Amino acid sequence: MALFGGDSSSSQDAKTALVKQIQQEAAMNNARQLISKVNEHCFAHCIPRPGSTLSSRDETCLSQCMEKYISFWNTTSRTYGIRLASEQKKLGGQDAAAMAAFGTPSSE
Amino acid sequence: MDQQLDVSKLSEADKKELTQILTSEAQKSTIQQTVHHLSDICWNKCITGSISSGRLDQAEDACAQNCVERWMDTNFAVLKHLETLRGGQ
Numbered sequence: 001m002a003l004f005g006g007d008s009s010s011s012q013d014a015k016t017a018l019v020k021q022i023q024q025e026a027a028m029n030n031a032r033q034l035i036s037k038v039n040e041h042c043f044a045h046c047i048p049r050p051g052s053t054l055s056s057r058d059e060t061c062l063s064q065c066m067e068k069y070i071s072f073w074n075t076t077s078r079t080y081g082i083r084l085a086s087e088q089k090k091l092g093g094q095d096a097a098a099m100a101a102f103g104t105p106s107s108e
Numbered sequence: 109m110d111q112q113l114d115v116s117k118l119s120e121a122d123k124k125e126l127t128q129i130l131t132s133e134a135q136k137s138t139i140q141q142t143v144h145h146l147s148d149i150c151w152n153k154c155i156t157g158s159i160s161s162g163r164l165d166q167a168e169d170a171c172a173q174n175c176v177e178r179w180m181d182t183n184f185a186v187l188k189h190l191e192t193l194r195g196g197q
Binding site: 010011012013014015018019022023026029030033034037041045046061063064065066067068069071072073075076077079080081083084087104105 | 115117118119122125126129130133136137138139140141142143144145146147148150151152154155159160161162163164168169172173175176177180184
Protein backbone atom coordinates (compact mmCIF):
# COMPACT_ATOMS: atom_id res chain seq x y z
CA MET A 1 0.00 0.00 0.00
CA ALA A 2 1.33 3.41 -0.93
CA LEU A 3 1.08 6.40 1.34
CA PHE A 4 -0.51 8.53 -1.32
CA GLY A 5 -3.76 7.86 -3.12
CA GLY A 6 -4.04 7.54 -6.84
CA ASP A 7 -1.90 4.47 -7.34
CA SER A 8 -3.47 1.71 -9.37
CA SER A 9 -3.97 -0.79 -6.57
CA SER A 10 -5.97 1.52 -4.30
CA SER A 11 -8.00 2.62 -7.31
CA GLN A 12 -8.78 -1.04 -7.92
CA ASP A 13 -9.72 -1.52 -4.28
CA ALA A 14 -12.05 1.45 -4.26
CA LYS A 15 -13.71 0.29 -7.46
CA THR A 16 -14.19 -3.28 -6.25
CA ALA A 17 -15.62 -2.08 -2.95
CA LEU A 18 -18.03 0.29 -4.66
CA VAL A 19 -19.27 -2.32 -7.13
CA LYS A 20 -19.72 -4.84 -4.34
CA GLN A 21 -21.70 -2.38 -2.26
CA ILE A 22 -23.94 -1.40 -5.17
CA GLN A 23 -24.66 -5.01 -6.04
CA GLN A 24 -25.42 -5.90 -2.44
CA GLU A 25 -27.81 -3.00 -2.08
CA ALA A 26 -29.53 -3.87 -5.35
CA ALA A 27 -29.97 -7.49 -4.27
CA MET A 28 -31.29 -6.38 -0.89
CA ASN A 29 -33.76 -4.00 -2.52
CA ASN A 30 -34.98 -6.72 -4.84
CA ALA A 31 -35.45 -9.18 -1.97
CA ARG A 32 -37.22 -6.58 0.14
CA GLN A 33 -39.68 -5.87 -2.65
CA LEU A 34 -40.31 -9.53 -3.28
CA ILE A 35 -41.03 -10.15 0.39
CA SER A 36 -43.33 -7.16 0.55
CA LYS A 37 -45.30 -8.49 -2.43
CA VAL A 38 -45.47 -11.98 -0.91
CA ASN A 39 -46.83 -10.42 2.25
CA GLU A 40 -49.41 -8.40 0.41
CA HIS A 41 -50.69 -11.19 -1.82
CA CYS A 42 -50.51 -14.05 0.64
CA PHE A 43 -52.16 -12.07 3.40
CA ALA A 44 -54.98 -11.21 1.02
CA HIS A 45 -55.24 -14.80 -0.12
CA CYS A 46 -54.77 -16.79 3.08
CA ILE A 47 -56.23 -14.49 5.74
CA PRO A 48 -59.57 -13.28 4.39
CA ARG A 49 -61.00 -12.79 7.91
CA PRO A 50 -58.28 -12.24 10.50
CA GLY A 51 -59.03 -14.25 13.64
CA SER A 52 -57.54 -14.00 17.11
CA THR A 53 -54.61 -16.26 16.17
CA LEU A 54 -52.97 -17.68 13.09
CA SER A 55 -54.27 -21.23 12.69
CA SER A 56 -52.00 -24.02 11.46
CA ARG A 57 -54.16 -24.07 8.39
CA ASP A 58 -53.34 -20.40 7.81
CA GLU A 59 -49.66 -21.10 8.27
CA THR A 60 -49.72 -23.93 5.74
CA CYS A 61 -51.49 -21.67 3.29
CA LEU A 62 -48.94 -18.90 3.83
CA SER A 63 -45.98 -21.23 3.27
CA GLN A 64 -47.48 -22.66 0.11
CA CYS A 65 -48.46 -19.22 -1.13
CA MET A 66 -44.96 -17.90 -0.56
CA GLU A 67 -43.38 -20.77 -2.49
CA LYS A 68 -45.89 -20.35 -5.25
CA TYR A 69 -45.34 -16.61 -5.50
CA ILE A 70 -41.59 -17.08 -5.80
CA SER A 71 -42.05 -19.68 -8.56
CA PHE A 72 -44.50 -17.34 -10.23
CA TRP A 73 -41.98 -14.50 -10.02
CA ASN A 74 -39.34 -16.71 -11.60
CA THR A 75 -41.60 -17.67 -14.49
CA THR A 76 -42.51 -14.02 -15.02
CA SER A 77 -38.87 -13.00 -14.95
CA ARG A 78 -37.83 -15.71 -17.40
CA THR A 79 -40.67 -14.98 -19.83
CA TYR A 80 -40.08 -11.24 -19.69
CA GLY A 81 -36.34 -11.68 -20.22
CA ILE A 82 -36.82 -13.88 -23.27
CA ARG A 83 -39.41 -11.51 -24.77
CA LEU A 84 -37.23 -8.49 -24.10
CA ALA A 85 -34.28 -10.11 -25.84
CA SER A 86 -36.38 -10.97 -28.90
CA GLU A 87 -37.86 -7.46 -29.07
CA GLN A 88 -34.40 -5.98 -28.79
CA LYS A 89 -33.28 -8.11 -31.71
CA LYS A 90 -36.30 -6.99 -33.74
CA LEU A 91 -35.57 -3.36 -33.00
CA GLY A 92 -31.98 -3.82 -34.00
CA GLY A 93 -30.40 -3.27 -30.63
CA GLN A 94 -32.73 -0.53 -29.43
CA ASP A 95 -33.50 -0.43 -25.78
CA ALA A 96 -36.69 -2.45 -25.50
CA ALA A 97 -36.34 -2.46 -21.71
CA ALA A 98 -36.59 1.30 -21.62
CA MET A 99 -39.64 1.19 -23.88
CA ALA A 100 -41.40 -1.47 -21.86
CA ALA A 101 -40.59 0.39 -18.67
CA PHE A 102 -43.07 3.06 -19.80
CA GLY A 103 -45.80 0.71 -18.67
CA THR A 104 -44.27 0.21 -15.25
CA PRO A 105 -45.24 2.59 -12.51
CA SER A 106 -42.24 3.83 -10.61
CA SER A 107 -42.71 2.59 -7.09
CA GLU A 108 -41.32 2.40 -3.57
CA MET B 109 -21.77 -0.70 4.51
CA ASP B 110 -20.33 2.39 6.22
CA GLN B 111 -16.97 1.78 4.63
CA GLN B 112 -15.59 5.06 3.35
CA LEU B 113 -15.24 5.15 -0.41
CA ASP B 114 -12.80 7.64 -1.75
CA VAL B 115 -13.82 8.36 -5.33
CA SER B 116 -10.80 10.60 -5.79
CA LYS B 117 -8.64 7.48 -5.57
CA LEU B 118 -10.16 6.13 -8.76
CA SER B 119 -8.13 6.19 -11.92
CA GLU B 120 -9.73 7.50 -15.11
CA ALA B 121 -9.98 3.99 -16.55
CA ASP B 122 -11.66 2.70 -13.42
CA LYS B 123 -14.10 5.62 -13.43
CA LYS B 124 -15.07 4.74 -16.96
CA GLU B 125 -15.53 1.09 -16.11
CA LEU B 126 -17.53 2.03 -13.04
CA THR B 127 -19.87 4.16 -15.14
CA GLN B 128 -20.52 1.17 -17.38
CA ILE B 129 -21.18 -1.11 -14.43
CA LEU B 130 -23.55 1.46 -12.93
CA THR B 131 -25.46 1.78 -16.19
CA SER B 132 -25.94 -1.97 -16.42
CA GLU B 133 -26.93 -2.22 -12.75
CA ALA B 134 -29.49 0.52 -13.26
CA GLN B 135 -30.90 -1.32 -16.26
CA LYS B 136 -31.03 -4.56 -14.31
CA SER B 137 -32.93 -2.79 -11.58
CA THR B 138 -35.41 -1.31 -14.10
CA ILE B 139 -36.04 -4.80 -15.45
CA GLN B 140 -36.51 -6.25 -11.97
CA GLN B 141 -38.94 -3.44 -11.20
CA THR B 142 -41.00 -4.44 -14.21
CA VAL B 143 -40.87 -8.11 -13.17
CA HIS B 144 -42.22 -7.15 -9.73
CA HIS B 145 -45.00 -5.16 -11.35
CA LEU B 146 -45.83 -8.00 -13.76
CA SER B 147 -45.83 -10.63 -11.03
CA ASP B 148 -48.15 -8.41 -9.04
CA ILE B 149 -50.78 -7.92 -11.73
CA CYS B 150 -50.47 -11.40 -13.25
CA TRP B 151 -50.78 -13.09 -9.87
CA ASN B 152 -54.17 -11.44 -9.45
CA LYS B 153 -55.26 -12.68 -12.86
CA CYS B 154 -53.82 -16.19 -12.69
CA ILE B 155 -54.10 -17.33 -9.08
CA THR B 156 -57.82 -17.20 -8.41
CA GLY B 157 -58.63 -20.53 -6.74
CA SER B 158 -57.50 -21.66 -3.32
CA ILE B 159 -53.82 -22.51 -2.95
CA SER B 160 -53.32 -26.20 -2.28
CA SER B 161 -49.67 -26.61 -3.19
CA GLY B 162 -46.47 -24.59 -3.07
CA ARG B 163 -45.64 -25.64 -6.60
CA LEU B 164 -46.76 -23.76 -9.66
CA ASP B 165 -49.01 -26.07 -11.66
CA GLN B 166 -48.99 -26.20 -15.44
CA ALA B 167 -52.04 -24.02 -15.93
CA GLU B 168 -50.68 -21.35 -13.60
CA ASP B 169 -47.30 -21.40 -15.28
CA ALA B 170 -48.90 -21.08 -18.71
CA CYS B 171 -51.13 -18.26 -17.46
CA ALA B 172 -48.10 -16.39 -16.11
CA GLN B 173 -46.34 -16.69 -19.46
CA ASN B 174 -49.40 -15.58 -21.43
CA CYS B 175 -49.95 -12.70 -19.05
CA VAL B 176 -46.42 -11.38 -19.55
CA GLU B 177 -46.59 -11.80 -23.32
CA ARG B 178 -49.96 -10.08 -23.64
CA TRP B 179 -48.82 -7.26 -21.35
CA MET B 180 -45.89 -6.68 -23.68
CA ASP B 181 -48.23 -6.82 -26.69
CA THR B 182 -50.44 -4.25 -25.00
CA ASN B 183 -47.47 -2.00 -24.39
CA PHE B 184 -46.40 -2.11 -28.00
CA ALA B 185 -49.96 -1.76 -29.29
CA VAL B 186 -50.45 1.40 -27.23
CA LEU B 187 -47.17 2.85 -28.44
CA LYS B 188 -48.03 1.96 -32.03
CA HIS B 189 -51.41 3.61 -31.82
CA LEU B 190 -49.79 6.65 -30.27
CA GLU B 191 -47.58 6.86 -33.33
CA THR B 192 -50.58 6.84 -35.68
CA LEU B 193 -52.27 9.54 -33.59
CA ARG B 194 -49.18 11.68 -33.82
CA GLY B 195 -48.88 11.00 -37.55
CA GLY B 196 -52.48 12.07 -38.14
CA GLN B 197 -51.93 15.50 -36.70
